[in-house]
Amino acid sequence: xxxxxxxxxxxxxxxxxxxxxxxxxxxxxxxxxxxxxxxxxxxxxxxxxxxxxxxxxxxxxxxxxxxxxxxxxxxxxxxxxxxxxxxxxxxxxxxxxxxxxxxxxxxxxxxxxxxxxxxxxxxxxxxxxxxxxxxxxxxxxxxxxxxxxxxxxxxxxxxxxxxxxxxxxxxxxxxxxxxxxxxxxxxxxxxxxxxxxxxxxxxxxxxxxxxxxxxxxxxxxxxxxxxxxxxxxxxxxxxxxxxxxxxxxxxxxxxxxxxxxxxxxxxxxxxxxxxxxxxxxxxxxxxxxxxxxxxxxxxxxxxxxxxxxxxxxxxxxxxxxxxxxxxxxxxxxxxxxxxxxxxxxxxxxxxxxxxxxxxxxxxxxxxxxxxxxxxxxxxxxxxxxxxxxxxxxxxxxxxxxxxxxxxxxxxxxxxxxxxxxxxxxxxxxxxxxxxxxxxxxxxxxxxxxxxxxxxxxxxxxxxxxxxxxxxxxxxxxxxxxxxxxxxxxxxxxxxxxxxxxxxxxxxxxxxxxxxxxxxxxxxxxxxxxxxxxxxxxxxxxxxxxxxxxxxxxxxxxxxxxxxxxxxxxxxxxxxxxxxxxxxx
Numbered sequence: 001x002x003x004x005x006x007x008x009x010x011x012x013x014x015x016x017x018x019x020x021x022x023x024x025x026x027x028x029x030x031x032x033x034x035x036x037x038x039x040x041x042x043x044x045x046x047x048x049x050x051x052x053x054x055x056x057x058x059x060x061x062x063x064x065x066x067x068x069x070x071x072x073x074x075x076x077x078x079x080x081x082x083x084x085x086x087x088x089x090x091x092x093x094x095x096x097x098x099x100x101x102x103x104x105x106x107x108x109x110x111x112x113x114x115x116x117x118x119x120x121x122x123x124x125x126x127x128x129x130x131x132x133x134x135x136x137x138x139x140x141x142x143x144x145x146x147x148x149x150x151x152x153x154x155x156x157x158x159x160x161x162x163x164x165x166x167x168x169x170x171x172x173x174x175x176x177x178x179x180x181x182x183x184x185x186x187x188x189x190x191x192x193x194x195x196x197x198x199x200x201x202x203x204x205x206x207x208x209x210x211x212x213x214x215x216x217x218x219x220x221x222x223x224x225x226x227x228x229x230x231x232x233x234x235x236x237x238x239x240x241x242x243x244x245x246x247x248x249x250x251x252x253x254x255x256x257x258x259x260x261x262x263x264x265x266x267x268x269x270x271x272x273x274x275x276x277x278x279x280x281x282x283x284x285x286x287x288x289x290x291x292x293x294x295x296x297x298x299x300x301x302x303x304x305x306x307x308x309x310x311x312x313x314x315x316x317x318x319x320x321x322x323x324x325x326x327x328x329x330x331x332x333x334x335x336x337x338x339x340x341x342x343x344x345x346x347x348x349x350x351x352x353x354x355x356x357x358x359x360x361x362x363x364x365x366x367x368x369x370x371x372x373x374x375x376x377x378x379x380x381x382x383x384x385x386x387x388x389x390x391x392x393x394x395x396x397x398x399x400x401x402x403x404x405x406x407x408x409x410x411x412x413x414x415x416x417x418x419x420x421x422x423x424x425x426x427x428x429x430x431x432x433x434x435x436x437x438x439x440x441x442x443x444x445x446x447x448x449x450x451x452x453x454x455x456x457x458x459x460x461x462x463x464x465x466x467x468x469x470x471x472x473x474x475x476x477x478x479x480x481x482x483x484x485x486x487x488x489x490x491x492x493x494x495x496x497x498x499x500x501x502x503x504x505x506x507x508x509x510x511x512x513x514x515x516x517x518x519x520x521x522x523x524x525x526x527x528x529x530x531x532x533x534x535x536x537x538x539x540x541x542x543x544x545x546x547x548x549x550x551x552x553x554x555x556x557x558x559x560x561x562x563x564x565x566x567x568x569x570x571x572x573x574x575x576x577x578x579x580x581x582x583x584x
Contacts, residue, residue, distance in 0.1 A: 237249045247310045494543045499578045505527070
């Protein structure tokens with residue numbers, strides 16, 4: 001039996017992923033999501049008759065005989081890496097549609113989506129969306145791009161050509177050969193680019209046709225399945241349904257399930273089981289997340305399908321985890337192995353809390369990709385213990401002293417502890433935004449740390465005393481200087497060209513205003529104890545900031561990135577002056 005292909009829709013936020021599926025389904029899922037961004041994976045079955053109707057005579061024109069029963073679309077939430085199933089976004093997906101806004105081309109999350117597809121070796125089609133916003137575009141009323149483009153002016157045609165070849169260049173830059181769908185010569189080595197409008201539907205005929213045709217042509221062996229095999233799927237969400245009790249929404253990607261089968265799944269405390277009381281499928285073109293009134297009861301279901309399962313003991317089932325028929329060999333070991341991988345942590349790192357395994361894994365992948373370690377991963381509310389754990393990390397790893405909370409509440413005593421300890425909790429229900437917020441917090445922390453560090457460090461500096469600018473000869477001496485290189489600040493010791501330490505800078509002023517730092521080119525007055533101007537120090541004399549050996553090593557080997565090239569040269573000069581004195 002040939003199952004329907006699983007097609008995952010990916011791309012940068014706001015590039016039109018859910019709008020594309022809305023157009024195919026004629027639904028309005030987009031408006032129902034937080035921030036207009038899908039936050040949990042949805043699944044929609046597009047049956048064969050809808051594909052034929054949308055594609056029209058294109059199937060006959062290209063002699064495509066459809067043998068698959070339809071297409072199962074998975075809509076990833078807002079970010080390319082959001083794959084809420086165990087084998088997500090890659091190995092479960094037979095094909096991906098990468099949606100790109102032609103007015104914006106590749107954005108950071110587009111590139112990350114491509115890396116995920118590359119990692120899982122998932123073939124993909126680029127849907128070059130929003131052709132309808134190109135200046136001068138004339139709506140055609142057709143679902144075919146070929147028909148729509150034939151009604152455009154030369155300027156519009158040239159504009160679209162330029163945008164397509166911009167995408168060809170961007171794909172080439174990340175290692176993929178590509179071409180517009182009607183000019184592809186080798187479907188195995190070139191990525192198809194389908195210009196579309198998710199809003200008006202133009203180009204969707206070719207997109208569906210090629211998604212169907214490529215799935216049949218190149219994935220036939222992958223799509224063959226044993227109907228009687230043990231069912232394996234992933235839990236999208238756990239819900240309370242009126243008249244059904246607790247249910248789980250599942251993407252079944254292997255084998256079959258039937259009423260009265262026993263399935264196993266992960267809980268917070270281990271592996272649990274439930275006997276299936278009812279199986280409910282969404283009506284054609286209805287989204288799996290819709291209300292139960294849009295479902296119908298079935299006795300059995302085969303992959304690939306979106307299915308709602310009703311049964312006792314599902315209250316603790318973890319969204320994002322495996323659900324496996326107990327007929328599957330070593331099912332318990334399979335589930336435990338999956339959990340161990342998802343919840344693997346580092347010795348040190350941030351604290352991560354989420355409402356589902358899918359959230360844990362999606363954020364883990366994104367954060368790991370950014371080089372962020374995670375020391376604790378849990379499902380549930382943020383507790384006082386989480387805040388204390390983050391606070392304890394601050395001493396050894398200040399960049400990890402944060403709690404990230406996706407789609408979970410923060411307990412009151414945790415809020416109080418966070419306020420008392422100054423521990424940051426980054427929270428939200430849009431995952432990509434949480435990651436961006438963390439990166440912003442990290443940048444701010446680095447800036448604060450750098451500022452604190454720069455206040456504590458002694459930097460190389462060189463000054464020259466100004467002629468006729470001594471305002472007091474001693475107790476303390478006050479005189480004018482020019483900073484000729486590097487920087488100086490109060491508290492540093494100054495030495496002469498023979499490495500003799502003359503005294504410590506007590507204060508610095510410019511026109512009566514106290515300064516905490518002066519840099520090259522600044523003219524100002526400084527006060528210094530321990531000298532009498534005219535004896536140990538005179539006009540037009542060069543002085544240097546004295547750096548002890550520990551200061552010097554710290555600047556060279558720990559904080560060299562804080563120094564300019566000129567300051568590095570000055571550091572070498574100060575070291576040379578000190579070394580000459582040692583030799584004497």
